[in-house]
Amino acid sequence: MEKQTINAPGHNLPEPLTISLDSTINELMQVIASIKPADFNRLPQPGSWTPAQHLEHLRLSLQGAVSTLNGPVKVTPRSPDQYVDAIKGIFLDFDAKYPAAPTLIPDDKDYDKASLRDELSSVSEKLKEIVRNQDLTGTxxxxxxxxxxxxxxxxxxxxxxxxxxxxxxKLNAIVQDFTTSAGS
Structure with missing residues (x-):
């Protein structure tokens, strides 16, 4: 990861990660828009999550991140970005499967697309504000x-x-699968 940081006051997030935040949230909103209403609460395959459940899981996760980032910290005796590459490797290994933390498992129910999109947008904006305005070096x-x-x-x-x-x-793959199966 590049070590260059943004030179504006309050910005200490490495620039590529800041760009990734905006880009990822924009892509998230685009994929939500691309999910057909009939597919939003539809299981792509037995034992998996619906697109809505993926989004609820993500909403819960982002809310947890906001809470953690707003929580207490201590001085960090190491490079504050020491584990960023490891984290990136874990989450971007799309072949690996990880169990969701119990607190992040979505309820098995139908979700309202507009409400869930709005909640994700709101929590994403809170996350953006935190990473742009807080000192991110504390543990x-x-x-x-x-x-x-x-x-x-x-x-x-x-x-x-x-x-x-x-x-x-994952959601892009599900949307593609739904589109392909609809054309069969």
Missing amino acids: CLAPEFTGIGLLTRLEWAAVAIYHAYRHVH
């Missing part, structure tokens, strides 16, 4: 990231971004 006191431990605010921002991108990738 968050909780929670621990499985396999790594305590992360800095910068690293939790990376978790939020790359996790969101992982679901954008």
Whole structure:
């Protein structure tokens, strides 16, 4: 990852990660718009999540990230971006499967597309504001990231971004599958 940071006051997020945040949120909103209403709460295959459940999982995750980023921190005795590349590798390995944390498992119900989109947009804006205005060098006191431990605010921002991108990738694949199966 490039170490150059944005030179504006309040900005200490490495520039490529800031760009990734905006890009990922824009892609998320585009994929939501591309999901047909009839497909929003439709299972792509048995044992999987509907597009709506993926989005609810992501909403819960982003809300957790906002809460973590607004939580208490301590001084970081290492490079604040030490684990960003590892986090990126974990979430962008699209062949790997990871179980969702129990608190991030979406309810098995039908969701309203407009409401869920609006909630995701709102929590995304909160995340953007935090990463642009807070000092991201402090280590968050909780929670621990499985396999790594305590992360800095910068690293939790990376978790939020790359996790969101992982679901954008999955949702694009689901939309493509729905489109292909409709044409068969």
